Amino acid sequence: MLEIQLPDGTIVSHPDDATPLSVAEKIGSRLAKAVIAAKIGDLIVDATRPLKSFANGTPIPLRLLTEKDPEALDVLRHSSAHVMARAIMRLYPNVSLAFGPTITNGFYYDFDLPQKLNEDDFAKIEAEMAKIIELAEPFEQFSLDRTQSVELCRDMKQTLKVEHIETGLASHESLGFYRQGEFVDLCRGPHIPDAGRIKAFKVMSIAGAYWKGDADGLQLQRVYGTAWFSPKDMQAHLEQVEEAKKRDHRVIGKRLGLFQISSEVGPGMCLWLPKGARIRSLLEDFLRKEMLKRGYEPVYSPHLGRVELYETSGHFPYYRDSQFPPLFVNDGGALVDGWIRRLESKEGLPVAHEQAFMQAAEVLGCEIKEYKVEQSVAERTAVLQTWQRLHERYLVKPMNCPHHAQIFKAMPRSYKQLPLRLFEFGTVYRFEQTGELNGMLRVRGLTQDDAHIFCTQDQVEQEFRNTIELTRMVLESVGLKDYRVQLSLRDPKSDKYVGSEENWQKAEAALRRVLEESGLNFQAAEGEAAFYGPKADFMVRDCIGRQWQLGTVQLDYNLPERFQLEYIGSDNKTHRPVMIHRAPFGSMERFVGMLTEHFAGAFPMWLAPEQVRICPLSEKSNDYALELEKQFLDAGFRVTVDLRGAKVQAKIRDAQVELIPYMAVVGPREAETRSIALRDRIEGELGTKPVAEVLSMLAEEVNQRRIRFAVQKETNEPEQPKVTETASHEY
RNA sequence: GCUGCUGUAGCUCAGUGGUAGAGCACUUCCUUGGUAAGGAAGAGGUCAUGGGUUCAAGUCCCAUCAGCAGCUCCA
Numbered sequence: 001m002l003e004i005q006l007p008d009g010t011i012v013s014h015p016d017d018a019t020p021l022s023v024a025e026k027i028g029s030r031l032a033k034a035v036i037a038a039k040i041g042d043l044i045v046d047a048t049r050p051l052k053s054f055a056n057g058t059p060i061p062l063r064l065l066t067e068k069d070p071e072a073l074d075v076l077r078h079s080s081a082h083v084m085a086r087a088i089m090r091l092y093p094n095v096s097l098a099f100g101p102t103i104t105n106g107f108y109y110d111f112d113l114p115q116k117l118n119e120d121d122f123a124k125i126e127a128e129m130a131k132i133i134e135l136a137e138p139f140e141q142f143s144l145d146r147t148q149s150v151e152l153c154r155d156m157k158q159t160l161k162v163e164h165i166e167t168g169l170a171s172h173e174s175l176g177f178y179r180q181g182e183f184v185d186l187c188r189g190p191h192i193p194d195a196g197r198i199k200a201f202k203v204m205s206i207a208g209a210y211w212k213g214d215a216d217g218l219q220l221q222r223v224y225g226t227a228w229f230s231p232k233d234m235q236a237h238l239e240q241v242e243e244a245k246k247r248d249h250r251v252i253g254k255r256l257g258l259f260q261i262s263s264e265v266g267p268g269m270c271l272w273l274p275k276g277a278r279i280r281s282l283l284e285d286f287l288r289k290e291m292l293k294r295g296y297e298p299v300y301s302p303h304l305g306r307v308e309l310y311e312t313s314g315h316f317p318y319y320r321d322s323q324f325p326p327l328f329v330n331d332g333g334a335l336v337d338g339w340i341r342r343l344e345s346k347e348g349l350p351v352a353h354e355q356a357f358m359q360a361a362e363v364l365g366c367e368i369k370e371y372k373v374e375q376s377v378a379e380r381t382a383v384l385q386t387w388q389r390l391h392e393r394y395l396v397k398p399m400n401c402p403h404h405a406q407i408f409k410a411m412p413r414s415y416k417q418l419p420l421r422l423f424e425f426g427t428v429y430r431f432e433q434t435g436e437l438n439g440m441l442r443v444r445g446l447t448q449d450d451a452h453i454f455c456t457q458d459q460v461e462q463e464f465r466n467t468i469e470l471t472r473m474v475l476e477s478v479g480l481k482d483y484r485v486q487l488s489l490r491d492p493k494s495d496k497y498v499g500s501e502e503n504w505q506k507a508e509a510a511l512r513r514v515l516e517e518s519g520l521n522f523q524a525a526e527g528e529a530a531f532y533g534p535k536a537d538f539m540v541r542d543c544i545g546r547q548w549q550l551g552t553v554q555l556d557y558n559l560p561e562r563f564q565l566e567y568i569g570s571d572n573k574t575h576r577p578v579m580i581h582r583a584p585f586g587s588m589e590r591f592v593g594m595l596t597e598h599f600a601g602a603f604p605m606w607l608a609p610e611q612v613r614i615c616p617l618s619e620k621s622n623d624y625a626l627e628l629e630k631q632f633l634d635a636g637f638r639v640t641v642d643l644r645g646a647k648v649q650a651k652i653r654d655a656q657v658e659l660i661p662y663m664a665v666v667g668p669r670e671a672e673t674r675s676i677a678l679r680d681r682i683e684g685e686l687g688t689k690p691v692a693e694v695l696s697m698l699a700e701e702v703n704q705r706r707i708r709f710a711v712q713k714e715t716n717e718p719e720q721p722k723v724t725e726t727a728s729h730e731y
Numbered sequence: 732g733c734u735g736c737u738g739u740a741g742c743u744c745a746g747u748g749g750u751a752g753a754g755c756a757c758u759u760c761c762u763u764g765g766u767a768a769g770g771a772a773g774a775g776g777u778c779a780u781g782g783g784u785u786c787a788a789g790u791c792c793c794a795u796c797a798g799c800a801g802c803u804c805c806a
Contacts (some may be wrong), residue, residue: 026805048792108801115758116734116735118735118736119734119735119736135796136775204733204800205735205736205800206735206736206800206801207734207735207801208733208734208735208801208802208803209733209734209799209802210733210734210802210803211802211805213802213803215732215802215803216802216803219732219733219734219802220734220802221735222801223803224735224800250799255742261798263779263796263797263798267797267798313806314806315806318806319806321804322804322805332770342745369781373755398806399806401806421799430805430806432804432805433732433803433804433805434732434797435732435733435801435802435803435804435805436732436803436805437798438799442805451796453772494797514744530806532806615765617764617765618764618765619763620763620764645761645762645763646764646768646769647762647763647764647765647769648765648766649762649764649765649766649767649768649769650767650768650769651766651767652766653765653766654767654768655767656766657767657768663766665766666766667764667765669765677766679766684766685766705786
C-alpha cells in the first residue's frame with residue numbers, strides 16, 4: 001500500500017499501482033474527469049503516472065491539478081504543441097522535429113521541413129488539429145535506454161532528435177517518450193490525459209528560428225500557437241493581445257505626434273516631434289537638476305572622435321560591426337582600410353587584388369611608396385597602418401566614455417578633486433542590425449543620460465550608494481515602483497577580468513553591502529559581470545507587467561588603465577582612479593518609449609506635453625479663453641485654446657482623445673464670475689472653481705509629480721474592479 | 732543579418748488583369764452651442780522604388796528599399 005498526503009494534510013492509503021487519476025477516482029468521478037495532471041512536491045507529472053516510484057518511506061505529497069490551476073495550462077499547451085506537430089507531420093512530408101516548449105500564453109514547435117509554411121497554411125493545420133482533438137486519443141508515456149532511443153528516432157527519421165540525444169542529453173541513462181496515436185516524440189512530459197482536453201486553440205504565427213539558437217546553424221521554421229481550457233479564455237486572451245497593441249508606443253507615438261522614424265532620414269533614426277521633445281526635455285531638466293544637486297558637473301563633447309581614441313579604449317576594431325563605418329578625410333582612407341582588412345583576413349590578399357589596390361591608391365593620389373609586395377604580411381600591414389595614422393579618420397561616437405576620460409585627463413588631478421562626476425546627455429550612434437530596430441526602443445542614434453564618476457577605490461561604495469538612490473528616485477518619480485536589481489559579479493573560475501583581485505573583491509563586497517542595506521529586491525548573478533568590472537542593472541516592471549532593463553551602474557577598471565588615468569594621492573604618489581558608468585534612464589529614446597507604453601500615452605501632469613486645453617463654449621467666450629490662456633502661460637503651464645467653431649462636446653472629445661489631463665470649459669457664466677468649469681480626463685467634471693484655485697491645484701499636482709493612471713492596466717482577471725493608482729513624490 | 736508577412740490619400744483600410752475608393756483628419760461655408768463626434772461643399776494619389784510579363788498591371792513575376800513578427804545580437 002502507498003501512503004498519500006493530500007493538500008489538506010489528510011493521509012490516504014492506495015494500492016501499489018495507484019496513479020493520480022485513480023486517487024482522484026476514489027475521491028469522486030467528477031474530480032477524476034477534471035484532472036489534467038498532478039503535482040508531487042514541486043514536480044508536475046502525468047495524471048496516469050504510477051505513484052509507486054515516488055515512495056520513499058514518507059507519505060507522497062500529492063496535489064491534483066485541474067483546469068483551475070495555472071500549472072495545468074502549461075501542461076495543456078505542451079500537449080497542444082504535440083498535437084500541432086502531429087498535424088503538421090500528417091500534412092507535410094519529411095518533417096524533422098526540433099523542440100516544442102510552452103511559453104507565456106501559448107507554445108511553439110520548431111520544425112525542419114522542406115516546404116515553406118505561411119499564414120495560408122494555418123487553417124489547414126488547425127483543421128487537422130481539430131480532427132486529432134476530436135478523437136481524444138490518450139498520451140502514453142514510455143521509456144527507452146539510450147541505444148533503443150537513438151534507434152527509434154533513426155527509424156522515425158528524426159535526425160534532430162538523434163543529435164539531441166547524443167549531445168544535449170548525453171548524460172541521460174534512459175529517455176522518455178510519448179505516444180499519441182501514430183505520433184511519437186522524445187519528451188520529458190508531462191501531458192494531459194488525452195487530446196480531448198484541448199477546448200480552444202489557435203495557430204498564431206510563423207517565424208524563423210535557429211537550431212539550438214545558433215545563428216550559423218540550421219534555420220528552422222517555428223510555428224506559434226495558443227491553447228486554453230475554454231473558448232472564452234482564448235477570446236479574452238486574443239482581446240488582450242489587441243489591447244496591448246493599442247498600447248504600442250509606435251501606435252501612440254504616431255497618434256499623439258510624439259516622434260517619427262522617417263525612412264528618408266534613415267532606419268533607426270528618431271525624429272522627436274514637438275510633443276515628444278517636450279516630454280524628453282522635461283525629463284532631462286528634471287534629471288539635470290537632481291544631478292547638479294548631487295555634485296555632478298555638466299560637460300559637453302562632440303559627436304565625432306578620432307579612430308585612435310577608440311583604438312585606445314579598445315572599442316575599435318573590436319565592436320566595429322555594430323558601429324557606423326569610419327569617416328575618412330583622405331580619399332584613400334576607405335581604400336587603405338579595406339586593404340588592411342583583406343591582408344589580415346584568413347583568405348589573404350590575392351596578388352591580382354593587391355596590384356589593383358596599389359593602382360587604385362595611385363589613382364586616388366595616395367600612392368604609398370614604402371609598400372613593397374615582397375615584404376611580409378605584418379610588414380605590409382604596418383606600412384598601411386602608418387599611413388592611416390598620418391591621415392585623419394573619425395568615428396561617429398558609439399559611446400561617451402572615451403571623451404569623458406579625456407576630460408578627466410585634461411588637467412592634473414588631485415585626490416581632493418575626487419569623486420569627479422561628469423555628466424552629459426550624450427548622443428551616440430550604433431549600427432544595430434536592421435532586424436533589431438524597434439520604434440524608439442531600439443534605435444541607431446540614441447541619447448544616453450550618461451555620467452562617469454572618477455573616484456578612489458575607497459569611494460566606490462558611497463558613490464554606488466548615491467547612484468542607486470538617484471536611480472530609485474528617478475524611477476519612482478514616473479510611477480515605476482516595481483523593480484529589481486541584478487548584481488552581476490565575476491565568474492570566480494575565469495581569468496578574463498581586468499583589475500586587481502583585491503579591488504574586485506572590495507568592489508563586489510561594497511556593491512552587495514549597499515544593495516543589502518538599501519532593502520532593494522536584488523539577485524546576484526555570478527559570471528554576468530563585464531570583463532572590466534561588476535555592474536548593477538535595474539529591471540523594471542511596467543503597469544501591465546512587462547519587464548524592461550533600464551538604468552545601469554557599472555564599475556570599470558579597464559578604461560582608467562587603457563587611458564592611463566591618474567591622480568595624485570595624499571601620499572604624493574600617483575594612483576589609478578576607478579571609473580563608474582551610470583545611466584538611470586538608459587537612453588532617452590528607450591525611456592520615453594517605455595513610458596509611453598507604461599502610461600498608454602496618458603502622461604502624468606508633470607510630463608504631459610499639453611497640460612490644459614481651454615474650451616470656450618462659443619466664439620463669444622473666446623476673449624475670456626485667451627485671457628485665461630495668458631494666465632496659465634504666466635503660471636508656467638503648457639496650455640492651448642480650442643478656438644474652432646465647433647460645439648463644446650466636440651472640443652472635449654478631441655481633448656480626451658488627445659489625453660490632455662485637464663480641460664477648462666468656459667462660457668458666459670465663467671467669464672462673468674472669473675472662474676473655470678474644470679474637467680479632469682479621468683474623473684470628468686470637477687465643478688466650477690475660481691481661476692486662482694485651479695492654478696494652485698494644478699501647480700501642486702505638477703510639483704508633487706503625482707501619478708494618476710488614466711488608462712487602466714489590463715489584467716488577466718477582467719472581473720476585478722477598476723483601480724486608479726496614485727503615487728506622489730515629494731522632495 | 733536570417734525566416735515569414737506587409738507596403739494604395741495625413742491616419743485606418745477596401746479594391747480577384749479593364750476609368751483610383753471609403754471613414755476619420757484637412758480647407759471653406761452654414762451653425763453659436765454647457766461636458767466624448769452639428770451640417771454642407773471642397774481639396775487631397777507617380778498605388779514604396781526600379782525592371783519584366785501582357786493589347787492592358789495597384790492587381791502577376793523579379794530585384795531593391797522600408798516596416799511588422801520571431802530568431803540571432805545589444806560594449
